[in-house]
Amino acid sequence: MKQLKQQLRAMLLRTLAMSYKELMHILRDKQMLGFALVMPVMLILLFGFAVSFDVERVPLVLVDQDHTPASRALADAFTASRTFEVVAQTEQPAEAERMFRSGAAKVALVVPAGFAKASLHDSEAVAQLLVDGADNTTASVALGYANAVALASSQRSFAAAMGRAEPPIDARVRTFFNPGLKSSVFLVPGLMVMVLSMMAVMLTALTVAREYERGSMEQLFATPVGRLEVMLGKLGPYFVIGEVQVLLVLTLGVGIFDVPVQGSVALVFAVSSVFLLAMLMQGMFISVMTRNQMLASQIAAITTFLPSLLLSGFIFPIDSMPPPLRVLASILPPRYLVHGLRAVLLRGVGFADVVRDMAPMLAFFLVLLALAARKFRREVA
Amino acid sequence: MSTPPIIEVRDLSKRFGSFQAVNKVSFHVERGEIFGYLGANGAGKSTTIRMLTGLLAPSSGSATVAGADIASEPTRVKRAIGYMSQRFSLYLDLSVEENLRFFAGAYGLSGAHRERRVHAALELAGLHDRRRVTTRDLPGGIRQRLALGSALLHEPAIVFLDEPTAGVDPAARRGFWRVIRDLAAQGTTVFVTTHHLDEAEYCARVGLMVDGRLVALDTPQGLKTAHVPGSLYAVESPEGTRAAAALLTDAPGVLAVEPFGQRLHVRVQGSADPLRFQNLLTSRGVLGATFEPVEPTLEDVFLALVGDAGKATP
Ligand SMILES: Nc1ncnc2c1ncn2[C@@H]1O[C@H](COP(=O)(O)OP(=O)(O)OP(=O)(O)O)[C@@H](O)[C@H]1O
Ligand SMILES: [Mg+2]
Secondary structure (H helix, E strand, O other): OHHHHHHHHHHHHHHHHHHHHHHHHHHHOHHHHHHHHHHHHHHHHHHHHHOOOOOOOEEEEEEEOOOOHHHHHHHHHHHHOOOEEEEEEEOOHHHHHHHHHHOOOOEEEEEOOOHHHHHHOOOOOOOEEEEOOOOHHHHHHHHHHHHHHHHHHHHHHHHHHHOOOOOOOOHHHHOOOOOOOOHHHHHHHHHHHHHHHHHHHHHHHHHHHHHHHHOHHHHHHOOOOOHHHHHHHHHHHHHHHHHHHHHHHHHHHHHHHOOOOOOOHHHHHHHHHHHHHHHHHHHHHHHHHHOOHHHHHHHHHHHHHHHHHHOOOOOOOHHHOOHHHHHHHHHOOHHHHHHHHHHHHHHOOOHHHHHHHHHHHHHHHHHHHHHHHHHOOOOOO | OOOOOOEEEEEEEEEEOOEEEEEEEEEEEOOOOEEEEEEOOOOOHHHHHHHHOOOOOOOEEEEEEOOEEOOOOHHHHHHHEEEEOOOOOOOOOOEHHHHHHHHHHHOOOOHHHHHHHHHHHHHHHOOHHHOOOEHHHOOHHHHHHHHHHHHOOOOOOEEEEEOOOOOOOHHHHHHHHHHHHHHHHOOOEEEEEEOOHHHHOOOOEEEEEEOOEEEEEEOHHHHHHHHOOOEEEEEEOOOOOHHHHHHHHHOOOEEEEEEEOOEEEEEEOOOOOHHHHHHHHHHOOOOOOEEEEEOOOHHHHHHHHHHHHHHHOO
16 A cells, blocks of 8 residues: 555656656747747637638529518518628529529529418428538528528517517527627637647647657656656646647637637636647657657648648538548547537536537547557667 | 676577677676676667666567566666666756756655755766756766766666767766766666777776677776787887888788777787897888887777677678
């Protein structure tokens, strides 16, 4: 018992020694430290201001075959917002298709004859919204807008018909949770993914490889420091840097882009921290495998930039991806961070709801830790 | 002596693919001994040390270091030894004190004990008033002393020093060896490799490696008597030594002729009179050559042995 306690104490001391050393390296390397703190700010300002996914004046062709007050009210609901602009009116769906082809219209609203009648009777009133899927971003955003507009207007007419003051609330409106439909609100969780993954993986990908390159790994392994102690000890200071980045991105998001924080800030940090651990371990794993800084940094860049941009659900919806990519996306941590952060920030969910996002990220961390430890022989040759 | 040797090596070998870097090496080192390990580049010195420090698994053979088996108990080995690797000594971007703090922590030292040991290492390197200096800014000789101090933080029974004086100026080298001798006098075993044959004179015993094999092992004096028989003369000639070398090589009674700096080292049979050779040179037109008796050095031993080994393995 006493011996075990002593052993644990020695392990802790050695791990802390590794953290201490790594911290000193970081503090000496002002350039790197500056980069780690300025890069998140630059990224969020760049993406937040310059790259806007807000969609405006999408050309819409209106196909009204009903000619009733109800059909006109629906059409007005679309044209009232700045999102859509009616470029043509016709009664022929074929005409709308021609306009899609030529690019003159991106969206067509088709109100079939009998729409008003159906909405007065209990049966479902069906209006069709056709969207040109060629422009993915515009399409998905336009769909979202249209969805909200259609629901709102159908609820209004429904309420008017039934003489009720409160329209029944539809669950589909609730899932949207970004009433202003501002893309920057969506961007912040996405930027968190980009910043944390790129920085964390890059920094740890270099650290072990550097020790191999300058020959200090041999010196380290001649001491009683074990491989887990090397890895976990090195993660420590980078974890702290990562937390500072989380704070930076969050502060800028709230301060400049009015991102709401519906849930608890502690939970935001909890979700981000698990992601951070996963990313730090990814870098460590790359470093252990390559033992070469140049190669490690290239692999780090490839394995973080694309997944965090494409497979996180940050810009492109994962559900509409081909199956192999969907599988990949569900293994890699980025989508879970985006999902978890959106849930906490925009919907204000509690711990129980984000555990499902945290668990896969933690699993990713543990699996890579085990793999790296296996590969990380205490041999130099 | 009744205590068992602190290092025992039996038929230790290491192959890298088809290349035999260390070939069935056997020896033992006594407690408190300075053991020198000599050999040309690529002879297998570092590879032997890496196996003895538990960094590299041997291909075959076995060894115990401080009572621990290197293959099955590398962690016990690591606790008992200090190691200065050939390539790396210290983190150059960290300060003197930070390096020492880190290595002390890596050896599991803490609190007052750690401070005491860091203090001792600063003392050994003579860096008390420069503890905040970045290690990169220290001269090479001081840096190596600091590295030695850092390898001794946990007071190991044995230190392995892989070419600790490479690239260090002669004055600093002498200082470094004074420290090594003090260490051994206090009971620490020192296993040291070097390219400087003059340094091997400080060792109690010297092992000589050629192409992965240990071809000789003895005290410096023993090596000289065994491998440099006869009398040794340094020959100088105002017209250069080329012609003299050619003539002497074929002369009867001459055992060996080796270029030695500006001069020749000529080894002759014990009873031969140098005057005879001087006359021979004069009669063949090489005038003014001088013969001066010299003590054989380990370099002579090395030249004799490498020559032999070269013949044995063409
Ligand atoms: N990991 C390795 N893989 C393949 N070959 C190796 C490896 N390590 C060493 N060698 C080879 O083994 C031989 C012995 O190397 P070693 O480093 O032990 O020599 P050394 O005596 O220390 O030489 P030096 O004086 O240059 O340090 C060399 O030819 C070297 O190229
Ligand atoms: Mg070597």
